[in-house]
Amino acid sequence: MNTPIRFSLALRALHWLMALMILTMLFVGVGMMSTASDARRWLYELHKPLGILILLLAAIRLIVRLVTKAPPLPANMPAIQKLAAHASHVLLYVLMFALPLIGWAMLSAGGYPISLLGSIHLPPIVSQSAPLYALLHAVHVTLALLLFGVVLVHLGAALLHGLIRRDGVFSAMASWKRGRF
Numbered sequence: 001m002n003t004p005i006r007f008s009l010a011l012r013a014l015h016w017l018m019a020l021m022i023l024t025m026l027f028v029g030v031g032m033m034s035t036a037s038d039a040r041r042w043l044y045e046l047h048k049p050l051g052i053l054i055l056l057l058a059a060i061r062l063i064v065r066l067v068t069k070a071p072p073l074p075a076n077m078p079a080i081q082k083l084a085a086h087a088s089h090v091l092l093y094v095l096m097f098a099l100p101l102i103g104w105a106m107l108s109a110g111g112y113p114i115s116l117l118g119s120i121h122l123p124p125i126v127s128q129s130a131p132l133y134a135l136l137h138a139v140h141v142t143l144a145l146l147l148f149g150v151v152l153v154h155l156g157a158a159l160l161h162g163l164i165r166r167d168g169v170f171s172a173m174a175s176w177k178r179g180r181f
Contacts, residue, residue, distance in 0.1 A: 003069065003071065003072060004069055004070070004071045005071050005168065005171075005172065006071060006171070006172050006173075006174075007068070007070060007071065007172055007173055008064065008068045010064050010068070011061065011064055011065060011068060011173075012173055012174070014057060014060065014061040014064065015061075015173055017057070018054065018057055018058070018061065018096070021050060021053065021054055021057070022054065022096070022147070022151065023151070024050065025047065025050055025051065025054060026144065026147065026148050026151070028043050028046055028047050028050070029047060029144055031043050032044055032047060033141075045115070047103075048103075048107065048114045048115065049114070049115065049116050051099065051100040051103050051104070052100060052104070052114065052116065052122065054096060054099075054100055055096075055097065055100035055101065055104075058093065058096035058097055058100075059097075061096075062093060071168070071172040073085060073169065074165075074167045074168060074169065076167075077167070077169075084157075085157070088150060088153060088154060088157070091150055092147075092150060092151075092154065095143060095146065095147045095150065098143055099140065099143050099144060099147060101125075102136055102139055102140045102143065103140050104122065104125055105125050105126045105132075105136050106133055106136035106137050106139075106140055107124075108124035108125050108126045108127075108128070109126050109127070109128060109129045109130075109132040109133035109136055110128070110130075110133040111124075111128045158170050158173075162174075
């Protein structure tokens with residue numbers, strides 16, 4: 001079987017769509033927590049279904065990733081960088097699942113429904129509990145901050161590979177033609 005030089009089109013499309021959604025979600029979350037205006041309710045109503053959509057896309061993305069072959073990292077990449085790349089991707093996947101699930105559990109514990117399409121609501125996944133809501137809220141915020149940091153590191157690494165090293169790592173996930181960045 002040939003070793004690909006790029007990720008599959010499905011993985012590239014999911015990557016860039018989810019990158020946009022996750023960045024949007026992070027900024028919506030910051031906006032929710034930092035405003036007392038009427039926009040806060042609208043941001044909450046956007047945040048909840050967007051989180052569930054990210055959870056669904058993360059599941060699809062994981063399945064696609066497990067059944068498609070990935071391009072190898074450059075042979076001359078130091079072992080510590082390969083380990084860091086692998087660990088950061090595992091952490092990104094963990095956070096893409098954990099944040100929406102913890103958010104869902106938090107809202108369930110607080111007795112808040114998650115509306116998807118008007119009157120369609122997700123069922124609660126934990127019993128109502130004010131102490132559990134407070135704990136899950138703290139965990140959700142902490143993991144969101146961790147995700148923000150991991151995204152920044154991921155972006156920095158992508159730029160390093162795309163602009164400095166030019167070793168094919170960035171172009172393996174780029175949706176445009178190879179060699180343009």
